[in-house]
Amino acid sequence: MAKIRIYKVAEQLGMPTHEVMDILKALGSDVKNHMSSIDEEYIELLQEEREYRKKEEEKNRKRKERTIQLKESPHLKDIARLLDMHWEDIVIKLADWNVIFDSKKPLPPLVVERLAREKNWEIIWEDSLREKTIEALQGGLGIRPPIVTVLGHVDHGKTTLLDAIRRSKVAQSEYGGITQKIGAYQIEVSNKKITFVDTPGHEAFTAMRARGAQVTDIAILVVAADDGVMPQTIEALQHAKAADVSIIVAINKIDKSGANPDRIKQQLSDYGLVPEEWGGDTIFVNISALQKKGINDLLEMILLQAELLELKARHQGYATGTIIESRLDRGKGPVATVIVKEGTLKIGDFFVAGATWGKVRSLFSVNGKKVKEAIPSMPVEIVGFSELPPAGTQYMVIEDEKIARLIANQKQLKEREKSLKGSSAQITSLEELLS
Numbered sequence: 001m002a003k004i005r006i007y008k009v010a011e012q013l014g015m016p017t018h019e020v021m022d023i024l025k026a027l028g029s030d031v032k033n034h035m036s037s038i039d040e041e042y043i044e045l046l047q048e049e050r051e052y053r054k055k056e057e058e059k060n061r062k063r064k065e066r067t068i069q070l071k072e073s074p075h076l077k078d079i080a081r082l083l084d085m086h087w088e089d090i091v092i093k094l095a096d097w098n099v100i101f102d103s104k105k106p107l108p109p110l111v112v113e114r115l116a117r118e119k120n121w122e123i124i125w126e127d128s129l130r131e132k133t134i135e136a137l138q139g140g141l142g143i144r145p146p147i148v149t150v151l152g153h154v155d156h157g158k159t160t161l162l163d164a165i166r167r168s169k170v171a172q173s174e175y176g177g178i179t180q181k182i183g184a185y186q187i188e189v190s191n192k193k194i195t196f197v198d199t200p201g202h203e204a205f206t207a208m209r210a211r212g213a214q215v216t217d218i219a220i221l222v223v224a225a226d227d228g229v230m231p232q233t234i235e236a237l238q239h240a241k242a243a244d245v246s247i248i249v250a251i252n253k254i255d256k257s258g259a260n261p262d263r264i265k266q267q268l269s270d271y272g273l274v275p276e277e278w279g280g281d282t283i284f285v286n287i288s289a290l291q292k293k294g295i296n297d298l299l300e301m302i303l304l305q306a307e308l309l310e311l312k313a314r315h316q317g318y319a320t321g322t323i324i325e326s327r328l329d330r331g332k333g334p335v336a337t338v339i340v341k342e343g344t345l346k347i348g349d350f351f352v353a354g355a356t357w358g359k360v361r362s363l364f365s366v367n368g369k370k371v372k373e374a375i376p377s378m379p380v381e382i383v384g385f386s387e388l389p390p391a392g393t394q395y396m397v398i399e400d401e402k403i404a405r406l407i408a409n410q411k412q413l414k415e416r417e418k419s420l421k422g423s424s425a426q427i428t429s430l431e432e433l434l435s
């Protein structure tokens with residue numbers, strides 16, 4: 001077999017001699033110096049190895065170029081600078097993702113990673129920085145009251161039940177005796193707060209029932225003992241199941257002569273709500289909202305259930321929440337009731353709710369008293385909207401007026417685009433019809 005000296009090979013391949021020696025040594029050859037000779041058939045192997053090394057080097061260089069090593073938790077403007085983005089654009093993105101941020105605090109690590117990924121960058125966290133940031137962000141988690149939504153068929157006694165609990169008389173004043181909107185209340189029993197949401201039972205108000213089930217931790221399914229399980233009873237329980245919330249059944253009107261609680265237990269068992277005494281895990285409580293019987297038992301069950309759920313929320317920082325209802329008030333203008341999910345809502349806060357924005361001018365408790373702030377699970381009426389926000393919209397405090405307006409405008413644009421697309425789709429089908 002023909003032999004060739006190493007310096008000749010290097011010349012031929014256009015490689016430095018030391019690299020050729022390097023590769024040969026790595027192959028197990030005992031080359032001594034550039035004058036040593038090797039079999040000619042090594043040349044091809046050397047060439048391949050050389051190509052492979054080149055590619056790897058290039059890859060490594062590229063990988064290094066696209067990584068960001070973080071030595072401290074990045075704040076909004078830091079990450080904007082690192083990713084060469086406008087921080088306003090990031091704020092809009094965060095609003096799109098429903099991420100609440102506080103410019104005085106680091107961004108959540110997952111958000112940083114997602115932003116980076118969109119720009120083809122990879123984040124490398126130093127030591128346990130990622131975990132430390134998460135811990136720091138979670139600091140300040142405190143217990144919050146349960147949110148309890150009362151659901152059920154029309155006239156089964158939901159509002160009367162809440163009247164009994166609140167010692168109020170809302171049901172009597174309702175037009176036509178039926179509830180037509182969602183109502184939110186907060187009460188205190190044995191030093192513990194509970195937030196209640198009343199929903200209408202009339203079949204026309206499906207969306208409100210669904211919304212009520214969405215914001216809640218516990219659903220109270222009210223069934224009148226003399227009427228039994230009815231279409232909206234089933235609909236309501238399906239909303240609660242879809243929202244994955246615990247259900248407590250309140251069998252109401254047990255004072256009536258035709259009351260038959262066992263029949264209701266039987267009917268609901270067919271829908272998977274099996275009473276504890278029958279081997280299931282659903283709590284049933286017999287009550288009479290009108291005669292205020294069984295109310296304390298029901299409240300006890302709610303508090304017990306709430307304790308099991310270990311409900312917590314961040315109390316500090318900017319507030320987020322859900323719009324429960326909105327209306328145009330003659331004196332106050334557009335107002336909305338919000339149940340705060342996280343953070344503390346304060347007078348003077350700028351906010352966004354869907355495509356509307358505003359500044360909190362005043363806050364009222366659901367009893368109509370002026371309050372200075374609202375903490376998690378608290379329902380509160382906000383004055384200061386630029387327009388009426390639709391119920392069900394997410395509400396979010398934004399640190400700066402300019403950005404709040406920017407986000408709302410962006411959302412308006414998007415909504416307009418969507419409706420334009422909708423109408424152009426219609427035109428196409430019309431054209432199709434005509435052709």
Ligand code: GTP
Pocket residue numbers: 152153154155156157158159160161171177178179180199200201202252253254255256287288289290291
């Ligand atoms: P919608 O909100 O319209 O779905 O009705 P609701 O479920 O809120 O029922 P509401 O509380 O308005 O009560 C309907 C009727 O049932 C009223 O006339 C109440 O006085 C009556 N009622 C409610 N609870 C009881 C009860 O425990 N016993 C009896 N006898 N009547 C009750």
Ligand code: MG
Pocket residue numbers: 158159160178179198199200201
């Ligand atoms: Mg009602």
